[in-house]
Amino acid sequence: MSLFCLDVGNTHAHWGVVDGRTLLAHGELATASLETSALTALLAAHPTQGVALASVVPKVTAAISPALLSSGRPFFHLRHDTVKGLGFDYPKPAEVGQDRLADCVGAQLVAGAPAVIVG
Incomplete structure (x- = not known):
């Protein structure tokens, strides 16, 4: 399955x-x-079968999400409440950056x- x-x-x-x-590409x-x-x-x-987004810029996310959804x-x-297979020992999981979530998924x-991610 190809993804954008x-x-x-x-x-x-x-x-x-x-x-x-x-x-x-x-x-x-x-x-x-x-x-x-x-x-x-x-x-x-790029006619793919799906679209995936990770963003640490809420204003941009809000601006581009309609185009992604209407594709x-x-x-x-990718958000703390959509990622599967990760446990959170963090006081406010919503504050974990989507870039960090992507790092964790990739490391797994x-x-x-377990893994240690430096970056």
């Missing part, structure tokens, strides 16, 4: 098209210039758990 993955950081947004563990945009029209064009250029593809937003898939 979008990782929105404070400075840059990284996107990739993956099929299993194979990276088919990728790119980077400045987060400040990430607009719905650019995202819609990327989605049209007609299954949509997954690649190396297994």
Whole structure:
């Protein structure tokens, strides 16, 4: 199953098209210039079976989520309440950054758990 993955950081947004563990395409945009029209064009250029989002910028998440949801593809937003297989020993799980959640999921898939992530 191919997925269009979008990782929105404070400075840059990284996107990739993956099929299993194979990276088919990728790119980077400045987060400040990430607009719905650019995202819609990327989605049209890469007809995947699903879309996944991780973002640490709530304003951008709110602005682009409608385009991702209306793509007609299954949509997954990585958040503390949607990630499976992770236990949280943190006072406010909603405050754990989505980038950290992605790190944890990746570490489990690649190396297994428990794991220490430095970055």
